[in-house]
Amino acid sequence: MSPAMNTLPHEQTTTGPPTGEQYLESLRDGRAIYFDGELVDDVTTHPAFATSARSVARLYDTLHDPEKQDLLTYVTPRGTRSHKFYKVPTSSQDLFESRDAIAEWARMSYGILSRGPDYKASLIGALAADTGFYGEFAPNVARICEEITDGVKFVNLSLLNPAGDRLKPLAQQRDVTMHVVKERDDGIVVRGARMISTGSAFSHVTFITQFVQAQQLGAAEEDFALSFFVPMNAPGMKFIGRPSYEHMAKRLGSPFDYPLSSRFDETDMSIVLDDVFIPWENVIAYRNPEVCNQIFLRGFAQRLIFHAAARSAVKLDFLCGLLLKAVEMNQVVNFRGVQVELGELIGLRHQIWALSTAMAAEPDPGPGGAAVPSSRYALQWRNSYGEIFGQIKAKFQHLLAGGLIQIPSSSRDFKNPESRRYLDAYWKGATATAEERVKLVRLIWDVLATEFGGRTEMHERNHGGSFEGNRLETYQTAQHMGDTTRFTDLVDQCMSEYDLDGWTGDVWPKWSNA
Numbered sequence: 001m002s003p004a005m006n007t008l009p010h011e012q013t014t015t016g017p018p019t020g021e022q023y024l025e026s027l028r029d030g031r032a033i034y035f036d037g038e039l040v041d042d043v044t045t046h047p048a049f050a051t052s053a054r055s056v057a058r059l060y061d062t063l064h065d066p067e068k069q070d071l072l073t074y075v076t077p078r079g080t081r082s083h084k085f086y087k088v089p090t091s092s093q094d095l096f097e098s099r100d101a102i103a104e105w106a107r108m109s110y111g112i113l114s115r116g117p118d119y120k121a122s123l124i125g126a127l128a129a130d131t132g133f134y135g136e137f138a139p140n141v142a143r144i145c146e147e148i149t150d151g152v153k154f155v156n157l158s159l160l161n162p163a164g165d166r167l168k169p170l171a172q173q174r175d176v177t178m179h180v181v182k183e184r185d186d187g188i189v190v191r192g193a194r195m196i197s198t199g200s201a202f203s204h205v206t207f208i209t210q211f212v213q214a215q216q217l218g219a220a221e222e223d224f225a226l227s228f229f230v231p232m233n234a235p236g237m238k239f240i241g242r243p244s245y246e247h248m249a250k251r252l253g254s255p256f257d258y259p260l261s262s263r264f265d266e267t268d269m270s271i272v273l274d275d276v277f278i279p280w281e282n283v284i285a286y287r288n289p290e291v292c293n294q295i296f297l298r299g300f301a302q303r304l305i306f307h308a309a310a311r312s313a314v315k316l317d318f319l320c321g322l323l324l325k326a327v328e329m330n331q332v333v334n335f336r337g338v339q340v341e342l343g344e345l346i347g348l349r350h351q352i353w354a355l356s357t358a359m360a361a362e363p364d365p366g367p368g369g370a371a372v373p374s375s376r377y378a379l380q381w382r383n384s385y386g387e388i389f390g391q392i393k394a395k396f397q398h399l400l401a402g403g404l405i406q407i408p409s410s411s412r413d414f415k416n417p418e419s420r421r422y423l424d425a426y427w428k429g430a431t432a433t434a435e436e437r438v439k440l441v442r443l444i445w446d447v448l449a450t451e452f453g454g455r456t457e458m459h460e461r462n463h464g465g466s467f468e469g470n471r472l473e474t475y476q477t478a479q480h481m482g483d484t485t486r487f488t489d490l491v492d493q494c495m496s497e498y499d500l501d502g503w504t505g506d507v508w509p510k511w512s513n514a
Helices: 020-026 050-062 092-107 117-128 131-151 219-224 245-252 289-329 336-361 375-404 417-426 434-448 451-462 467-480 483-496
Strands: 032-035 073-075 081-083 155-158 179-184 187-198 205-209 226-231 237-241 268-279 283-286
Touching: 020 050, 050 092, 050 117, 050 245, 081 117, 092 117, 092 289, 092 336, 117 131, 117 155, 117 289, 131 283, 131 289, 155 187, 179 219, 187 226, 187 283, 205 268, 205 289, 219 289, 226 268, 226 289, 245 451, 283 289, 289 336, 289 375, 289 434, 336 375, 375 434, 375 451, 375 467, 417 434, 434 451, 467 483
Parallel strands: 032 237, 155 205
Antiparallel strands: 073 081, 179 187, 187 268, 205 226, 226 283, 237 268
16 A cells, blocks of 8 residues: 555646746756756757757647637636646537647648647546546646646657567566666655657656556556556656657758758657656555556547547648649649549548548547547547558658658759759759749658658557557457447348348338249
């Protein structure tokens, strides 16, 4: 048993969301991020993170824009304004309003930023609706959700252990797996590593829980059954990530060459917890496998996918526009085969938007009276989107072919008069100057073919889960919700209406072979 909980909420200031500048200032907190062999002093000025940090700050500024406030925000019970996806929805209307707010923010990055503050609100809305599930830690859940909602705080999620040895149980990998090393009167000390936390460099607080894919935590794994919030700058928290595409773009070219990777690199980092102290007030589950096994399934997963569906629908709008402009520029848009490819692409775009609409229109009942986005359609987004993204990339490759590669090494080639005259003569499109054509093709290249584009494709294909696991879960969910029984009942009904002698009821006339 854990020590008695202090159920009194902390004193807090409900000032509402920060402005963009206030958000940037909040990131200057001394967090320990290692990049390129050095400790980063300030992510808001470091060349690997600064421009992308400002892309997130721009989102926060829109929450203060009078023309956007009604679309993006709602008034919380404490009287502050917050992004609509932080709200616990109780109706389809609430979900549609959340979907539209998600899409509005997504348009500011053309659907590229997948893990912004509103994505992490998937967790907060699920927890806030379900505080009673956390027992003695329920007051912590309620207080933390209010603080995060009122401040529109950017929550970093860390759900997975390092790959390690999948054949061994957690207890046999204690050297790398997150676990409790000490229990104190005022909290716990935690050690281990976590992967992969997208958006870590730009977050305010990290939520860590033990989530073991394809299996459940057992009673003997209580040391690993933890869920808690921890500040980014907590002593012992270390962040180590992949290369920065923003940093590469600054070293290799300009925004003309890397228009997306230079400003929308949301970073992917792993976390090392080097004996990090977590006060009891920040814990929501402790040595409790049952709770940890269920956190992801009680509205959290459906909300994650709902956000992803809205964001990816915006991204498909952007990709449709890119391909349309490219074929128009080359004057091949009137070819029948090209129109067939475009029609299929636009249809795939419609499919993703329709799934997001269906998720809001037919919600499942959730904990605490919450309206949870439909599990059925959420699962179908997971089943389809990764494959759809691959199909779309192939369409660009088929229709643009070698034209994707006909680009100069950098924008500097246009600034050299000697090379510029050749570019102007031979790199132009049917309806575009060389500079206009290369600008568009570089944009397409950045979203699909740079290292940034490669990471994007891997992310889009895999962040919804494994190909096999998604389809298995779709089948098991259909069984759980009674769908499979309804399907077979319909067949049984049809077959009951006839036998060897003809129709079995009075609806159809007596059968005769004469």
